[in-house]
Amino acid sequence: EPEVTQTPSHQVTQMGQEVILRCVPISNHLYFYWYRQILGQKVEFLVSFYNNEISEKSEIFDDQFSVERPDGSNFTLKIRSTKLEDSAMYFCASTPGERPPGTFGSGTRLTVV
Amino acid sequence: QKEVEQNSGPLSVPEGAIASLNCTYSDRGSQSFFWYRQYSGKSPELIMFIYSNGDKEDGRFTAQLNKASQYVSLLIRDSQPSDSATYLCAVVQETSGSRLTFGEGTQLTVNP
Numbered sequence: 293e294p295e296v297t298q299t300p301s302h303q304v305t306q307m308g309q310e311v312i313l314r315c316v317p318i319s320n321h322l323y324f325y326w327y328r329q330i331l332g333q334k335v336e337f338l339v340s341f342y343n344n345e346i347s348e349k350s351e352i353f354d355d356q357f358s359v360e361r362p363d364g365s366n367f368t369l370k371i372r373s374t375k376l377e378d379s380a381m382y383f384c385a386s387t388p389g390e391r392p393p394g395t396f397g398s399g400t401r402l403t404v405v
Numbered sequence: 406q407k408e409v410e411q412n413s414g415p416l417s418v419p420e421g422a423i424a425s426l427n428c429t430y431s432d433r434g435s436q437s438f439f440w441y442r443q444y445s446g447k448s449p450e451l452i453m454f455i456y457s458n459g460d461k462e463d464g465r466f467t468a469q470l471n472k473a474s475q476y477v478s479l480l481i482r483d484s485q486p487s488d489s490a491t492y493l494c495a496v497v498q499e500t501s502g503s504r505l506t507f508g509e510g511t512q513l514t515v516n517p
Binding site: 350 | 437439443447448449450451454493495497501502503504505506507508509510
């Protein structure tokens, strides 16, 4: 069964550094999403992306965040200058149409020190 | 008021019993409602979704929706130890396209 893959599974970075989280969505899917989950807290929506544009973003997704689909297969989340509070599990998802995801990638655990 | 509220638990039931998980939401215009299961350290996986008032059954799972009371629930019949996980209620609010707003989840433990 096709699945969303995310790399790396765990990334440790120093505060103020830039990080790029990578996702390979399911092929032929058109909508892409990033969510995050701070340890012990709820899952939170960050951004949705369609047709090479952000279609919706949350209050969390400020100027420090950006998304890109640099080629036909990858979907990336960049955090320009990481803060301690960015430490979380980041989940990517994709769907064929505009609807909530059924499954998410296995996640990237970002630890900012 | 939280947008999506769940009892954090933990909820503990014996194997074979019915587990009942509850969720309330604040946005009266919400149209679609989802239950995800999340095992510790893993990503959420969709169990059920429901759009209309009433019950929706899928195997051992039944989702119930009451829009007038802004209440959605998940029943798990014949609970198994493998059902032990955190159950996340999520809502698509009226003004959002496919953006999920999650509750904090209810931790369920099924004891053999």
